[in-house]
Amino acid sequence: MRKTTTQDYAAYEEEADMLLSVFENLPDALFNNAELRPHEFIISSIKAFARSYQSMNVLGCENGMVIN
Amino acid sequence: MEKQLVLSDEQLVKDFVAGDAGSIDVLIERHKAKIFSYIVMCVKQQELAEDIFQEAFIRVIRTLKNGRYNDTGKFSSWVMRIAHNLIIDYYRKQKNQSVISNDNYEYDLFNSTSFSDKSIEEQLVYEQVMQEVGMLVKLLPDNQREVVMMRHYRDLSFKEIAEETNVSINTALGRMRYALMNLRRLAEERNISLTLQ
Numbered sequence: 298m299r300k301t302t303t304q305d306y307a308a309y310e311e312e313a314d315m316l317l318s319v320f321e322n323l324p325d326a327l328f329n330n331a332e333l334r335p336h337e338f339i340i341s342s343i344k345a346f347a348r349s350y351q352s353m354n355v356l357g358c359e360n361g362m363v364i365n
Numbered sequence: 366m367e368k369q370l371v372l373s374d375e376q377l378v379k380d381f382v383a384g385d386a387g388s389i390d391v392l393i394e395r396h397k398a399k400i401f402s403y404i405v406m407c408v409k410q411q412e413l414a415e416d417i418f419q420e421a422f423i424r425v426i427r428t429l430k431n432g433r434y435n436d437t438g439k440f441s442s443w444v445m446r447i448a449h450n451l452i453i454d455y456y457r458k459q460k461n462q463s464v465i466s467n468d469n470y471e472y473d474l475f476n477s478t479s480f481s482d483k484s485i486e487e488q489l490v491y492e493q494v495m496q497e498v499g500m501l502v503k504l505l506p507d508n509q510r511e512v513v514m515m516r517h518y519r520d521l522s523f524k525e526i527a528e529e530t531n532v533s534i535n536t537a538l539g540r541m542r543y544a545l546m547n548l549r550r551l552a553e554e555r556n557i558s559l560t561l562q
Contacts, residue, residue, distance in 0.1 A: 306457070312407065317449045333405055335415045343426075344393065347386055
């Protein structure tokens with residue numbers, strides 16, 4: 298079966314590369330009043346994750362881990 | 366919180382790694398607009414951009430908490446590079462899956478005649494072709510007709526056909542091959558077109 302795509306993903310990748318180099322050089326302050334933002338529940342879920350996440354380094358593995 | 370607002374990104378990162386959860390809040394609030402703008406500019410879909418934004422920050426938090434952060438550049442650039450990698454991963458996954466989303470189009474891809482019910486004319490042609498095929502099958506030699514009936518009308522596998530007719534699978538396959546060749550020849554001789562629309 299021949300695979301076909303309707304989207305030019307190679308061009309999208311190139312565009313993402315180009316945009317990254319542009320954005321990296323833009324001053325952060327330029328976005329202080331930007332209206333384009335993620336929904337507030339996305340932000341609050343990330344903040345909640347930051348509070349609940351415990352690294353394995355901190356938890357340690359003295360009690361062993363069940364891996365299977 | 367007010368004191369944290371004046372701290373540098375580097376200091377906030379250090380404080381977060383040291384256990385001050387509030388520091389990441391300040392970093393997120395400080396950089397969310399720039400990072401999200403970059404993602405939206407690339408993927409051009411709010412929901413997808415939010416998924417990538419969330420995943421990028423989850424990776425940021427994991428990296429920081431696991432003590433693997435050693436980026437010497439700007440914090441926002443580091444997060445944008447993580448988001449960039451996720452965007453590229455998304456494109457490559459989409460490319461490999463070759464999925465076409467209806468959301469990407471202003472018209473309904475499935476609102477097409479190829480998905481609609483057959484028209485009266487198409488139905489009549491279909492019935493006529495089926496009738497003619499049935500008539501041609503009757504003209505085949507007995508052993509070939511038997512294989513065609515079992516395969517296409519009773520949906521048996523060639524293994525099952527071989528068992529029922531007490532022949533080898535190769536013989537059953539051979540009979541089917543000759544049956545199809547004969548059907549084609551019979552259709553040509555009688556000027557019958559078996560093409561469905």
